[in-house]
Amino acid sequence: MTTKDIKLDHVSIRFGAFTAVDNAHLTIKGGEFFSFLGPSGCGKTTLLRCVSGFTEPSEGTVSIGGKDMRGVGPNKRPTALIFQNLALFPLMSVAENIAFPLEVRGVGRKERRKKADELLDMIALPGVGDKKVHELSGGQRQRVAIARALAVEPDILLLDEPLSALDLKLRHHMRTELRAIQQRVGLTFIYITHDQGEALTMSDRIAVMNAGVIEQIGDPETIYNKPKTAFVASFVGETNAISGKVTSQSDGIVSVQTPLGVLKGTAAGGRHYKAGDECFVFVRPEQLGLVGAPGAIQSMDNQLTVQAVKEEFEGNARHLFLNAQGQDLRLSRTNLGGVSDHLAGQAVQVGFAADQAIVLPHGSLAGA
Amino acid sequence: MGVLQQGLSAFTRKHGLGVACFIGLSVFVWVVFLIVLPQLSMLDFSFRYNLPRAEVGGPADVYTLDNYAYFFQGNDGTFNALDIGILVKTMVAAVIVTVIDIAICYPIAFILAHSATGVAARLMVIGLIVPFWVNEILRAFAFRVLFGATGLVNSIGLSAGFWDVPIDFIRADVALYSGLVYAYILLMIFPIFNAVEALDRNQIEAARDMGASWWRVHWRVVLPIAKPGIVSGATMVFMLTAGALAAPQILGGPSNLWFTQLIYQWFNESANWQRGSAYAVVLLVVCISFVMMLMRVFKVSIGEIGR
Ligand SMILES: Nc1ncnc2c1ncn2[C@@H]1O[C@H](COP(=O)(O)OP(=O)(O)O)[C@@H](O)[C@H]1O
Numbered sequence: 001m002t003t004k005d006i007k008l009d010h011v012s013i014r015f016g017a018f019t020a021v022d023n024a025h026l027t028i029k030g031g032e033f034f035s036f037l038g039p040s041g042c043g044k045t046t047l048l049r050c051v052s053g054f055t056e057p058s059e060g061t062v063s064i065g066g067k068d069m070r071g072v073g074p075n076k077r078p079t080a081l082i083f084q085n086l087a088l089f090p091l092m093s094v095a096e097n098i099a100f101p102l103e104v105r106g107v108g109r110k111e112r113r114k115k116a117d118e119l120l121d122m123i124a125l126p127g128v129g130d131k132k133v134h135e136l137s138g139g140q141r142q143r144v145a146i147a148r149a150l151a152v153e154p155d156i157l158l159l160d161e162p163l164s165a166l167d168l169k170l171r172h173h174m175r176t177e178l179r180a181i182q183q184r185v186g187l188t189f190i191y192i193t194h195d196q197g198e199a200l201t202m203s204d205r206i207a208v209m210n211a212g213v214i215e216q217i218g219d220p221e222t223i224y225n226k227p228k229t230a231f232v233a234s235f236v237g238e239t240n241a242i243s244g245k246v247t248s249q250s251d252g253i254v255s256v257q258t259p260l261g262v263l264k265g266t267a268a269g270g271r272h273y274k275a276g277d278e279c280f281v282f283v284r285p286e287q288l289g290l291v292g293a294p295g296a297i298q299s300m301d302n303q304l305t306v307q308a309v310k311e312e313f314e315g316n317a318r319h320l321f322l323n324a325q326g327q328d329l330r331l332s333r334t335n336l337g338g339v340s341d342h343l344a345g346q347a348v349q350v351g352f353a354a355d356q357a358i359v360l361p362h363g364s365l366a367g368a
Numbered sequence: 369m370g371v372l373q374q375g376l377s378a379f380t381r382k383h384g385l386g387v388a389c390f391i392g393l394s395v396f397v398w399v400v401f402l403i404v405l406p407q408l409s410m411l412d413f414s415f416r417y418n419l420p421r422a423e424v425g426g427p428a429d430v431y432t433l434d435n436y437a438y439f440f441q442g443n444d445g446t447f448n449a450l451d452i453g454i455l456v457k458t459m460v461a462a463v464i465v466t467v468i469d470i471a472i473c474y475p476i477a478f479i480l481a482h483s484a485t486g487v488a489a490r491l492m493v494i495g496l497i498v499p500f501w502v503n504e505i506l507r508a509f510a511f512r513v514l515f516g517a518t519g520l521v522n523s524i525g526l527s528a529g530f531w532d533v534p535i536d537f538i539r540a541d542v543a544l545y546s547g548l549v550y551a552y553i554l555l556m557i558f559p560i561f562n563a564v565e566a567l568d569r570n571q572i573e574a575a576r577d578m579g580a581s582w583w584r585v586h587w588r589v590v591l592p593i594a595k596p597g598i599v600s601g602a603t604m605v606f607m608l609t610a611g612a613l614a615a616p617q618i619l620g621g622p623s624n625l626w627f628t629q630l631i632y633q634w635f636n637e638s639a640n641w642q643r644g645s646a647y648a649v650v651l652l653v654v655c656i657s658f659v660m661m662l663m664r665v666f667k668v669s670i671g672e673i674g675r
């Protein structure tokens with residue numbers, strides 16, 4: 001439909017001495033589903049408000065479709081923002097809410113109602129136009145907010161954690177729904193979330209943010225499989241982080257001296273380490289395997305003897321919590337049926353392949 | 369009745385019989401002695417003749433519509449244009465004062481609730497409240513001084529060359545309107561503030577984002593939320609303005625009577641409490657009917673005002 005790229009050119013946003021967004025530099029392509037993923041307080045909302053025009057960048061420029069947006073108010077930008085709390089108007093009916101942008105543009109009453117009903121059909125809520133907002137369920141309100149934003153016919157839809165108020169089931173359902181709506185209307189969606197599951201399932205590309213800084217931009221698989229920083233590795237998905245010092249590197253394989261002995265992992269992004277560099281070895285729970293178990297990983301370059309502390313059953317998976325000389329590790333196995341082998345309290349042999357572990361330089365970890 | 373009984377016994381169980389009796393008794397005393405009885409006796413008064421002391425309670429002391437008839441028809445049985453005119457003028461003036469108060473207080477309440485923060489907000493509130501420590505009479509006279517022929521407003525206007533001869537603000541009722549508008553400003557600001565404070569800022573921003581002008585944001589988003597507050601403030605300001613006595617007495621122009629002054633004259637100067645009561649009842653009934661009618665027009669229920 002439209003192909004308006006959004007370009008953030010070295011954008012920084014400061015509140016007094018505090019830098020909420022630090023030097024964001026990226027281009028979001030027209031028609032893309034782009035997510036900003038990061039923990040609460042990392043500056044996501046601030047960045048989104050800057051794109052929508054409620055905040056001006058302290059440095060750098062925002063341009064949409066090649067046009068510098070400095071001084072252009074939120075009402076003049078081709079964007080529509082869906083607020084974290086939706087901000088539906090409680091005293092208006094659902095149809096009035098949806099048609100409000102049309103009312104603003106001077107569209108007549110009849111035509112407004114017609115358009116509102118069309119949009120209600122599109123979000124699969126036909127016939128609720130005359131209800132009050134508080135008569136709808138959380139998921140329905142969510143969709144009404146989307147319909148209201150789409151009524152402006154924006155080029156870019158900005159969504160600020162729109163699913164955070166919903167319960168788990170609905171959240172999962174709405175992921176699919178949102179993605180489907182985006183593909184149907186062909187708009188650019190800029191989506192903000194602290195939920196990596198949402199970002200991974202819906203996005204074409206993700207920018208992972210930490211403390212105002214964009215640490216990595218990439219498609220979901222790259223973000224998950226090839227994190228570039230310690231923060232991204234630890235924030236996106238579950239992982240085990242083992243701290244150590246590089247002893248040597250041959251080709252892509254790095255040997256790291258850790259409290260658990262020398263471990264081998266892959267140098268992320270073709271990086272070169274010197275002996276003595278402080279680093280983390282990251283290995284995901286599903287890449288850690290029990291030695292000798294049926295279907296276990298074939299080439300276990302790294303093998304450890306650890307103490308199994310407890311086992312957790314999550315239906316589709318079993319999580320084994322391990323302790324190796326004070327270092328907590330987590331191992332996940334797909335549940336293929338059968339009975340638990342009751343490993344808790346026993347010493348077990350675990351291992352992982354060098355090409356499944358990632359070595360990254362020291363840096364802040366998520367939730368640490 | 370059942371609901372009342374249930375509530376009563378629940379209250380007794382929760383707070384004990386002593387507290388229940390105390391609360392019940394105080395409410396009873398308050399309602400009966402301070403609200404119902406005085407009003408009833410006024411109502412009773414208004415239907416009696418103004419008799420010499422000796423005849424009160426005698427055979428001549430019977431009920432009559434004479435006092436009300438006088439209000440409508442005067443002495444000669446024709447239309448009492450003078451008194452009815454004063455009532456109408458008082459009502460119109462009270463409406464004007466109320467409208468001016470809404471126009472002044474809505475922006476102040478909105479800014480107080482949504483723009484002012486920290487020190488600025490606190491200073492604003494203090495600036496609004498502290499002047500009301502000065503009593504009503506003193507404030508009224510201060511306005512008289514302010515707007516007098518040699519007052520501050522005239523001397524500034526004259527020396528700045530805005531006008532050449534002192535303007536008689538008192539005769540033009542400017543002083544009266546200003547005094548009344550100012551007197552009830554808090555009663556308007558706080559209900560509106562209460563209502564508007566509940567508004568989520570994001571709604572304003574959402575409306576802006578969808579292209580709404582400031583005017584439309586207020587008309588469609590803020591005003592509907594503020595409406596119960598405005599109505600609540602407006603009823604209070606209207607009732608109190610229509611019933612004001614000191615300000616019209618002190619600030620009113622010489623040829624311009626307020627209806628309350630008329631009531632006052634019947635009670636005090638003519639020593640005719642019966643007729644005074646009738647006039648007071650007329651004022652009360654007219655005011656209440658007027659407010660009820662407006663609530664109808666603006667589709668506000670009495671319950672909303674209580675919030
Ligand atoms: N108007 C503001 N004034 C001062 N600090 C702010 C303002 N808005 C946001 N911040 C700060 O900027 C940081 C990022 O906030 P925000 O963008 O809301 O984070 P997120 O949406 O990622 O949770 C927070 O530390 C917050 O306190």
Ligand SMILES: [Mg+2]
Pocket residue numbers: 041044045084160161
């Ligand atoms: Mg946020």
